[in-house]
Amino acid sequence: MMEFFGNLALGFGVALTVQNLLYCFLGVLLGTLIGVLPGIGPVATIAMLLPATFHVPPVAALIMLAGIYYGAQYGGSTTAILINLPGEVSAVVTCIDGHQMARQGKAGKALGIAALGSFFAGSVATGLVAAFAPPLAKAALKFGPAEYFSLMTLGLISAVVLASGSLLKAITMVVMGLLFGLTGTDPNSGVTRFSFGVAELSDGIGIGAMAMGMFGFAEILKNLEAGQKREAFTKRVSGLLPDWSDIKACFQPTLRGTALGSMLGILPGGGPILGAFSAYTLEKKVSNDPSRFGKGAIAGVAAPESANNAASQTSFIPLLTLGIPPNPVLAMMLGAMIIHGIQPGPQIISSNPQLFWGVIASMWVGNAMLLVLNLPLIGMWVKMLDVPYRYLYPAIVIFCCIGVYSISNTAMDVLIAAAFGFIGYLFIKLGCEPAPLLLGFVLGPMLEENFRRALLLSHGDPLVFVQRPISATLLAIALVLMALVLVPNIGRKRRDAFQEE
Amino acid sequence: MAFKVRNPQNFWSGVLFIAVGLGYAYMARSYALGTVIEMGAGFFPFYLGMMMTCLGTVLVLVSLKTTGEAVGRFHWKPILWVIGSIVVFGFLLDVLGVVVAGLLLVVGVSLGGNQFRWKHALLLAVVLVAFSVLVFGLGLKLPIPLCPDFDWFRPFPFCRRL
Numbered sequence: 001m002m003e004f005f006g007n008l009a010l011g012f013g014v015a016l017t018v019q020n021l022l023y024c025f026l027g028v029l030l031g032t033l034i035g036v037l038p039g040i041g042p043v044a045t046i047a048m049l050l051p052a053t054f055h056v057p058p059v060a061a062l063i064m065l066a067g068i069y070y071g072a073q074y075g076g077s078t079t080a081i082l083i084n085l086p087g088e089v090s091a092v093v094t095c096i097d098g099h100q101m102a103r104q105g106k107a108g109k110a111l112g113i114a115a116l117g118s119f120f121a122g123s124v125a126t127g128l129v130a131a132f133a134p135p136l137a138k139a140a141l142k143f144g145p146a147e148y149f150s151l152m153t154l155g156l157i158s159a160v161v162l163a164s165g166s167l168l169k170a171i172t173m174v175v176m177g178l179l180f181g182l183t184g185t186d187p188n189s190g191v192t193r194f195s196f197g198v199a200e201l202s203d204g205i206g207i208g209a210m211a212m213g214m215f216g217f218a219e220i221l222k223n224l225e226a227g228q229k230r231e232a233f234t235k236r237v238s239g240l241l242p243d244w245s246d247i248k249a250c251f252q253p254t255l256r257g258t259a260l261g262s263m264l265g266i267l268p269g270g271g272p273i274l275g276a277f278s279a280y281t282l283e284k285k286v287s288n289d290p291s292r293f294g295k296g297a298i299a300g301v302a303a304p305e306s307a308n309n310a311a312s313q314t315s316f317i318p319l320l321t322l323g324i325p326p327n328p329v330l331a332m333m334l335g336a337m338i339i340h341g342i343q344p345g346p347q348i349i350s351s352n353p354q355l356f357w358g359v360i361a362s363m364w365v366g367n368a369m370l371l372v373l374n375l376p377l378i379g380m381w382v383k384m385l386d387v388p389y390r391y392l393y394p395a396i397v398i399f400c401c402i403g404v405y406s407i408s409n410t411a412m413d414v415l416i417a418a419a420f421g422f423i424g425y426l427f428i429k430l431g432c433e434p435a436p437l438l439l440g441f442v443l444g445p446m447l448e449e450n451f452r453r454a455l456l457l458s459h460g461d462p463l464v465f466v467q468r469p470i471s472a473t474l475l476a477i478a479l480v481l482m483a484l485v486l487v488p489n490i491g492r493k494r495r496d497a498f499q500e501e
Numbered sequence: 502m503a504f505k506v507r508n509p510q511n512f513w514s515g516v517l518f519i520a521v522g523l524g525y526a527y528m529a530r531s532y533a534l535g536t537v538i539e540m541g542a543g544f545f546p547f548y549l550g551m552m553m554t555c556l557g558t559v560l561v562l563v564s565l566k567t568t569g570e571a572v573g574r575f576h577w578k579p580i581l582w583v584i585g586s587i588v589v590f591g592f593l594l595d596v597l598g599v600v601v602a603g604l605l606l607v608v609g610v611s612l613g614g615n616q617f618r619w620k621h622a623l624l625l626a627v628v629l630v631a632f633s634v635l636v637f638g639l640g641l642k643l644p645i646p647l648c649p650d651f652d653w654f655r656p657f658p659f660c661r662r663l
Binding site: 225 | 510511513514521522525536539541542543544546550552556560563569570575576579580587591599603606610611614615617621625630637643
C-alpha cells in the first residue's frame, strides 16, 4: 500500500511539472476539439500530431497523446447531445437520450451530467490502472513466446467478436491487417517482403499513413456524399449544474457505468464503444421504468458517458503492461512509443517508472482539466459546431497531409495515405470494418515473431501452445468468445446492440 | 442451377478477399518457406494468404444463400477531387513547398464538395496555408518544405531547405 502511494507521488511529481502540465492541457484541449467535431477522430489526430512530438521528451509526448484520446470522449458527448450526431463513435449511445433531453430544453443538464459522470469515472479508472497494472506486468514478465502468441490471438479474436457486422468479414479483415503488417524487411532473414519495388516500403507501411487514409480520408469521402442535415440546439445552453434530485438519479447509473466500463476497457478488443453500449443496455435492464429510455432518461446519459470514459482509461492497462494495444487508438499510441524509442511491454514499469507513473498521474490531472474545459467553456465548443463542413474538411485534409509527410519526411507516405483513403472508402461500401484490420496490422509483425520463436523453441511441435497452462487458458478464452458469437441467440443480441446506432 | 447473389456486399468482399489472399500467397512463394522449426520469410504470409482465400471463399458461398445489403453507389466526384488532390500534393510538395502545393490542395479538395465557390475556396486556402506555415513550419518546426525549390527563394530565411 505504501508502495502504491509512493508510486503515485512519483507520478504526480512527473505530471505536475510545468512542461508536462502544458502538454497535458494541449492534449485534452485538442482532444475535446476533435471530439466535438464530427468527421475527425483520435486515430487520425494522433497520426497527424505524431511528428510534432518528436522533439519533446517521450513522457510529455505520451501525456499529450493520451490526453487527445480521453479528451475526445468528453467532446464527443457534446456533439451527441446538441446535434444528435456522435462527435466520437463512443458517444453513439449518448445521442439516444442526450439529444432527447436537449429537445426538452435540458441540454445544459445533460452536458453537465455527462462531464461530471466522465470525471468521476475517469478518476476511479485511473486509480484502477495504478493499482492493477504493476501486478499484471509482474505476471507478464514470465510470458514466453507461446504465451505472447496466444495473448495476441485472444486480443485479435475479441476485436473480431466485438466488431459490428459479419464475423467472417471481421476475421478476414484481421488476417488482411496481419498481411499488410508484414510488409517490409523480415527481421529474421533480412528479405524485403511485399514492397512492390518501392524503396520506402522496405521499412514497412507507416501506421500513420495507413490510419490517416482509412480513418481520416475515407471518412471525409463518406461525409461528402451524404448531404449533412443537422438539428442543432446550439443557441440556448444553460443550467449546467445538476440539482440534488439529478445527482440522486445519476449516482447509481454512474457507479454501474464506471464498473462495467472499467472491466470492458481492460479486455483486448474492448474499449469505450463497447463500454458505452453495455452500460446503456444494463441501465435499461435494471431500471424500474425502462420505457423512459429513449425519451430523455438522465440515466441513459450518465451511465454510457461514465462507461466510455472509464474504459478509455483502463484500456491503457494491456498496452502498458503487455505491450498489446486493445483498440486502434492505443495501436497508434504503441506506434508513438516505438518511434520514441520505448519498447512497450511488462518491463516498462521497472525500466521506466517515471514514464509509466507520470502518464497515469497525468490522466487524473487531464480529467480535472477536462472538467474545467467542458463546463465553464462549453459555449466555445458549441460555437465550433457552427463551422460548416465545407470549411472543415479541407482543413482536415491539409493538416493530415502535412502530418503524414512529417512522420518520416517522405512524400511517399502521402501517396500511401491517399491509396488507403480509397481502400477505406471501398471497405465502407462493402460493409467491412477497418478497426480489426488496423489491430491486425499493428500486431502482425509481433505475432509472426512470437509464432516463429515459440515453434523454434519447441522444435516445431505446435502443441506447445496448448501444453503451457497460461497459453492454453488464453486460447481457451478465445475459443469460448468465438463460440458465444456463433451461438445464434447471443449472436442476435450482439446484432441488436449495434443496431441501435 | 442459377447462381444468384443475394448479398452483394458480402459477395464482393469475398471476391476481394480471395484476390488479395491469392496474391499474397503467390508472392510469398518467391520467399523461402523454410520448415516449421525454422520458418523462412514466406511461411507465415503464405499460410495467412491461404487462410484469407478460404475465408473469402466461404463468404462468397454464404452470400449466395443469405440476403443482405447492396453495395452502395460510388460517388466519383468527391473521390477523384479529394484523392486526386492529395496525390498531386504528394508529388508536388518536395518541389513547390507547402505554400504552393497547399493552395492547390485546398482548392482541389474543396472542388469535391457540394457548395463550391471560388471566392470561399481561395480564401480558405490562403488562411489554411498561412496557418500551416506559421504553426507547423515555423512554430512546431516540422520538416516540411515551405517554399518552391528555386534559387531565387533561397535568400529568404524561412525558405531554407533542411
